[in-house]
Amino acid sequence: MRARGYAPFAASPENDALLDSIVARAEPGRAAVFDLDGCLFDTRPRQVRIFRELAAQQGWAQLCSVREEHFLDWSLRTTMLNAGIAPDWVEAHEPLVRAWWEKCFFSSPYVIYDHAMPGAPSLVRAVWERGAQVVYLTGRDIAMVPGTEIALRAFGFPYNAVRTSLLMKPRFDMDDTEFKEGALESIADLGPTTIYLDNEPANLNIYKRRHPNAHVVFVETDHSPRPDEPGPTIPWLRSFWRTR
Ligand SMILES: [Mg+2]
Structure with missing residues (x-):
């Protein structure tokens, strides 16, 4: 099944519950990993x-x-x-x-022309305020650091503070999924990753297979033409916007 596309204000009680479950998994000594393009940011x-x-x-x-x-x-x-x-x-x-x-x-x-997904900064702040490590993990390469930092700050994401980090590809031509697979293993010293949000099914499936107890969530916006579909135990988040 393919994602239905961006719906930034599609709030529902079920969606609220999924957002609540993400925050509930945040705790000191645990890492929460967030993709940027098509996940925290509307491109x-x-x-x-x-x-x-x-x-x-x-x-x-x-x-x-x-x-x-x-x-x-x-x-x-x-x-x-x-x-x-x-x-x-x-x-x-x-x-x-x-x-x-x-x-x-x-x-x-x-x-810098991206918009944060409505509600996404609040969710990430809530996770950070509960003491978790916040990791921004993106397929952007390091040449895109300056604009990425401006955008994270402009929309009020916790950044450049304790327990935050930004992981970007060292080279533009690296495969996104391979990079993320390696990066997720490399951050193990931050503590177990208990929360992982991404809009690319292949990335989520790899992580979920290795870490079945992590809260791995598919953000339903757009994604690449790869044929992968999110695994059956992976919940779909329609938006970061709440009914309440
Ligand atoms: Mg993405």
Whole structure:
């Protein structure tokens, strides 16, 4: 089953209970690991910004019609078609749009355009205030540190404080899942990881197999085209927004 896409304000009593269960697992001597893109952060505003810049540079007004709700998966072709752009134009221009998108999306200056998922900073603060180690574990590479730090601080995530750390790939070309698999083992000295949130099923499944007692939670936004699905014991979090 595929994730249904971003729904940042989709609150429900069941979702509240899942958020409560995450906080309840936080305690001193334990680590709570949070992914960034598509998990704590909504990357769609970054992507809209990237489209608008290209539109302005090239005079391609049609790209200004792309809005957040048009991003349903990782296909920019699908995104542009969802925005009502003519299929012929999309076909002819997709490689140029893709090249610009890749140059910008994976760079430090653009991550400041992300928005925190509503409610996510409160959840991470609650976990941190209960004494757990907060680890931000991301497939971003270290060249993206400056923008990532700005965004974490701007939205009020605990950062640059005791019991917080940011783990990023040493090289852009490393595979995200391989990097995270190694990084999760490398933080064992912080204490057992009891909470792990990510929007990429493959990452969650690997961790859950090795640590069946950890609270591993799938954040339902978007994810890569890999065929992996979250394992049957992994709960799905629809949003960080509460009814109460
Ligand atoms: Mg992610």
